Amino acid sequence: MEENRIVLMFSSWYNLSMKNYYVTTAIPYVNAKPHVGHALEFVQGDVIARYHRMLGEGTVFLSGGDENALKNVQAAEDAGERVQAFVDRNSELFQEMAKRLDVEFDVFQKGSSSQHHESSQKLWKLCVKNGDIYKKTYTGLYCVGCEAFYSPEELVNGECIEHPGKKLEEVSEENYFFKLSGYQDKIHDLLQKEEVKIVPESRRREVISFVAQGLEDISISRSNKRAKDWGVEVPGDPTQRMYVWFDALNIYQSGVGFGWDEEKYNNTWPADTHVIGKGIIRFHAVYWPAFLLSAGLELPKTIFVHGYFTVDGQKMSKTIGNVIDPNEMIEKYGVDALRYYFLREIPSTADGDFSERRLIELYQADLANGLGNAISRVAKLCAQGGFNFVQNSHYSFSPEVKTHLDNYAFEKALAVIWDNLREKVDLHFDKHKPWELEGGKLEDVLIPAVDAIRQVAFDLGPFLPKTAEKIKKQYLTEKISPAPALFPRL
Numbered sequence: 103m104e105e106n107r108i109v110l111m112f113s114s115w116y117n118l119s120m121k122n123y124y125v126t127t128a129i130p131y132v133n134a135k136p137h138v139g140h141a142l143e144f145v146q147g148d149v150i151a152r153y154h155r156m157l158g159e160g161t162v163f164l165s166g167g168d169e170n171a172l173k174n175v176q177a178a179e180d181a182g183e184r185v186q187a188f189v190d191r192n193s194e195l196f197q198e199m200a201k202r203l204d205v206e207f208d209v210f211q212k213g214s215s216s217q218h219h220e221s222s223q224k225l226w227k228l229c230v231k232n233g234d235i236y237k238k239t240y241t242g243l244y245c246v247g248c249e250a251f252y253s254p255e256e257l258v259n260g261e262c263i264e265h266p267g268k269k270l271e272e273v274s275e276e277n278y279f280f281k282l283s284g285y286q287d288k289i290h291d292l293l294q295k296e297e298v299k300i301v302p303e304s305r306r307r308e309v310i311s312f313v314a315q316g317l318e319d320i321s322i323s324r325s326n327k328r329a330k331d332w333g334v335e336v337p338g339d340p341t342q343r344m345y346v347w348f349d350a351l352n353i354y355q356s357g358v359g360f361g362w363d364e365e366k367y368n369n370t371w372p373a374d375t376h377v378i379g380k381g382i383i384r385f386h387a388v389y390w391p392a393f394l395l396s397a398g399l400e401l402p403k404t405i406f407v408h409g410y411f412t413v414d415g416q417k418m419s420k421t422i423g424n425v426i427d428p429n430e431m432i433e434k435y436g437v438d439a440l441r442y443y444f445l446r447e448i449p450s451t452a453d454g455d456f457s458e459r460r461l462i463e464l465y466q467a468d469l470a471n472g473l474g475n476a477i478s479r480v481a482k483l484c485a486q487g488g489f490n491f492v493q494n495s496h497y498s499f500s501p502e503v504k505t506h507l508d509n510y511a512f513e514k515a516l517a518v519i520w521d522n523l524r525e526k527v528d529l530h531f532d533k534h535k536p537w538e539l540e541g542g543k544l545e546d547v548l549i550p551a552v553d554a555i556r557q558v559a560f561d562l563g564p565f566l567p568k569t570a571e572k573i574k575k576q577y578l579t580e581k582i583s584p585a586p587a588l589f590p591r592l
Contacts, residue, residue, distance in 0.1 A: 121369055124371065125375045138411060142411065148203070152563060163206065165196070166213065172329065172330075221361035223337045225348075227337055237278050238276065241272065243270040289317070375402075379410065450510050474588040480551050484583070516565060556577050
């Protein structure tokens with residue numbers, strides 16, 4: 103395979119002298135262009151990565167393309183394209199969307215890369231060595247949307263919960279299986295002891311309940327016929343391809359050197375935070391730890407689980423025609439307006455609704471009239487007074503903001519930032535009426551307001567990076583003067 107199928111973007115933050123903070127998004131299927139749900143997860147992961155960079159930690163942020171799924175093959179056939187060309191094009195769309203969202207990945211690892219194939223085969227061999235992989239004939243119900251087998255008991259009216267209305271395929275063939283049943287007690291114990299932490303707590307209880315019902319061995323390969331000769335070849339058996347989840351989860355390792363650069367791998371793995379949606383928690387909190395335990399590898403530390411989007415109260419669906427293109431929202435309102443909506447309006451660990459009407463309301467109230475107006479008012483008064491302000495570039499996160507960021511509570515952190523701005527600028531001005539003052543009295547009122555805005559600029563760094571930089575450029579100087587509106591009124 104061509105080396106340009108691998109996208110590695112290790113930034114200057116990458117530190118080979120110590121363990122890096124490592125955060126990942128889920129690896130999206132690239133059977134279609136990205137939608138607003140992907141954008142939410144990318145932005146959440148970016149906030150975590152930026153936060154740890156601002157703490158001075160070496161940080162690695164990874165995503166990639168889940169390219170070996172059967173649904174990608176089917177979508178390519180429907181489009182009349184070669185599979186590789188199809189996944190290359192769609193993976194590029196995800197990377198382009200990330201750039202437009204100011205999401206800074208250090209690594210974007212493609213599932214079709216030669217390094218990923220070699221890395222996944224190494225993981226397989228380690229599990230074989232431990233005696234956890236065997237071959238047998240199997241018949242089961244397969245959901246192509248989830249790329250997963252389900253038992254009849256797991257279905258609702260014979261349908262997958264995640265993909266209602268789509269008929270499951272009955273598949274019967276000889277596959278390789280992983281002895282997941284042998285890891286029931288270990289998985290249960292590590293979840294109980296929070297050796298792998300799951301946020302929020304409700305999701306941890308959900309997974310523990312699932313494990314307590316009993317784990318069964320799972321199929322981890324498919325025949326070349328069903329895979330249509332696409333995917334990672336099973337070592338020693340050219341008639342079989344790896345089950346997509348076995349290889350896709352390994353992107354978290356293959357992207358940082360597992361099997362091809364042990365120094366990078368040892369200074370990055372294990373993942374500190376996996377950012378995922380609630381629909382794939384079983385794969386990350388049960389299957390993935392079991393594969394790693396079998397291979398004798400370290401486990402991820404935390405799995406942060408977010409909810410799903412509805413759009414104006416309805417489930418997002420191509421059939422309904424309400425799938426939101428984040429690029430269109432950026433064109434209309436700007437990238438930081440969209441990031442703010444994701445992080446302030448959508449509960450970080452629960453389902454949320456996307457409404458363009460609500461986005462406009464938040465834009466006007468919080469960004470244009472709130473933050474933007476405060477920045478403009480203070481700068482105008484500073485310029486009128488002609489004051490020189492002591493430069494202080496040594497800021498750290500406000501304690502409450504830091505606490506909420508440590509707990510992935512993005513909406514609460516932003517609420518604190520806006521409360522601080524209102525208290526230390528708006529209410530401060532209402533009390534002291536600086537527009538009626540001049541000279542030293544005016545300066546005395548402006549000094550705490552300027553310091554508060556400088557603090558806001560720092561605290562906003564992980565959330566609204568472009569806006570934070572504009573405020574810093576305007577305020578981290580002795581002479582503060584007016585600048586173009588941060589958020590022009592619509």
